[in-house]
Amino acid sequence: MPKKAKPAGTGQQEGPVPCKQPKVEAAGGPFTLNFDSPGGFFESLISPIKTETFFKEFWEQKPLLIQREDPALATYYQTLFRLSDLKGLCGRGLYYGRDVNVCRCVHGKKKVLNKDGKVHFLQLRKDFDQKRATIQFHQPQRFKAGDLLYFPRGTIHQADTPPGLAHSTHLTISTYQSSSWGDFLLDSISGLVFDAAEEDVEFRAGIPRQLLLQVETTADARRRLSGFLRTLADRLEGSHKLLSSDMKKDFAMNRLPPFHVGDGAALSTPGGQLPRLDSIVRLRHKDHIVLTVMPDQGGSDETQGKMVYIYHSLQNRRDTHMMGNEETEAHGLRFPLSHVDALKQIWNSSAISVKDLKLATDEEKESLALSLWTECLLQVV
Incomplete structure (x- = not known):
């Protein structure tokens, strides 16, 4: 059997569909990423959209944009933020009070250890290591994976860095590749032909002499092929069996x-x-x-x-x-x-x-x- 070639994109797609921006309710508290299981992670990744809603309304149909700019969701991506990330951020100009609070609990009360002005990472790390201080970093989503955008198969897209930023990170997750109806038809047709050729002598009859040497297929050959395809379609509708190939x-x-x-x-x-x-x-x-x-x-x-x-x-x-x-x-x-x-x-x-x-x-x-x-x-x- 010939090896299937992966079809290349033609660039001809349907017109753009407006993205839906869901309203995120803050009353239920902040959402968090769930790494306990694949299903749990996916649910948390698209939250507050429900999994059933996503596959019913968006999957392979239209784009979905989930923006997490609401302050109530500031801790959504906390599992993706680490102390080591602060070193690079400190060089971009963080200030005590506005961006970072350094504090610790003394006799049951909160004691703030902030310095004046800009935050220096070496001082921050010293307070963390020696004074066992807590570093409170305000709104980390300003600097880390803030939005989630889903768009269906075939959507032409380009990642762009917002003006004023030296760089930004775009994580692209591709899924369901080579799983189209065309792929499934290419995979299934050989099994249908295999069964038909076993049971129908017409499928085993030789093609006309010198047919392969002709530049264009004759009208008679096209009629025969069309008839065979109709026979295969009838066999498929009347059978529960479908041979898979690859x-x-x-x-x-x-x-x-x-x-x-x-x-x-x-x-x-x-x-x-x-x-x-x-x-x-x-x-x-x-x-x-x-x-x-x-x-x-x-x-x-x-x-x-x-x-x-x-x-x-x-x-x-x-x-x-x-x-x-x-x-x-x-x-x-x-x-x-x-x-x-x-x-x-x-x-x-x-x-x-x-x-x-x-x-x-x-x-x-x-x-x-x-x-x-x-x-x-x-x-x-």
């Missing part, structure tokens, strides 16, 4: 491993009880697993049959993600097509008994569970 595999290969606190090796080391025939099991990290039916990647063209493939991102390396040295091999398992119903049972169940899997023998049932457990994709509950 898209699911690429998704698993290029995805970050699951969010995990602690030793990352735990994601690639089986844990818990060994599954047996009478065990109740369920999938682990389901959001990081894809299941697909594909032509056998190891078979010859003449004997190529279908196999069930499971790909996952558990063993992907976080430290090299999108660093120019992407994974060259996908992590996962391959099973005979006879295992597809049993795998769907596991996939669609919150928990299931190994002995209830739709396989011919108990040995096959236990072997399937053990294979998934060894790959850290299954746990006994």
Whole structure:
């Protein structure tokens, strides 16, 4: 199969859509970034917009601008501000009282240790280290990641530094690349043709002699191709099966491993009880697993049959993600097509008994569970 080329942007986009600037209510207190989980971080990043609202009203539809200039939100990005940042800021002209307060608690009362005039970082650090003082930095969003702007796929944009500033930082997060309907169609069409050619002799008939030597395709050839495409569309509407080619595999290969606190090796080391025939099991990290039916990647063209493939991102390396040295091999398992119903049972169940899997023998049932457990994709509950 030819390797898909990534389509280049044409620059021809729909007219601009006004950004929505949400009203931020201060009564609920300041928002903070949440690093406890990917979902929690995303929710805090777009707050006060709700996740459901974002995907319903803005995702792939129109831009969203969230401005955090309200003083009530001054601590929103406090997790991104460090003492070391003050060194550079002091050189830009900070003043005691207006920008910084140095204070400490003495006998239950606040004592201000401010000097006069400009703040010098060495003095600030001395008070911090020797006097154990607290440094209160007012409105850090004046100098740090103040706004969040989302715009849909294909929006042409340019980052610009506001007048009067030597520099500014723009953090661009790209997502959902190579996930358009066009990409999905390119990925799916080969599977449709594979099935049709197996069952319909017309798809296996030879093309007209010398067709490939002609500069322009003949009218008869275009009619035949149009008829084949209509046949494929009819087959697709009447079937629940759709062979995937590369898209699911690429998704698993290029995805970050699951969010995990602690030793990352735990994601690639089986844990818990060994599954047996009478065990109740369920999938682990389901959001990081894809299941697909594909032509056998190891078979010859003449004997190529279908196999069930499971790909996952558990063993992907976080430290090299999108660093120019992407994974060259996908992590996962391959099973005979006879295992597809049993795998769907596991996939669609919150928990299931190994002995209830739709396989011919108990040995096959236990072997399937053990294979998934060894790959850290299954746990006994």
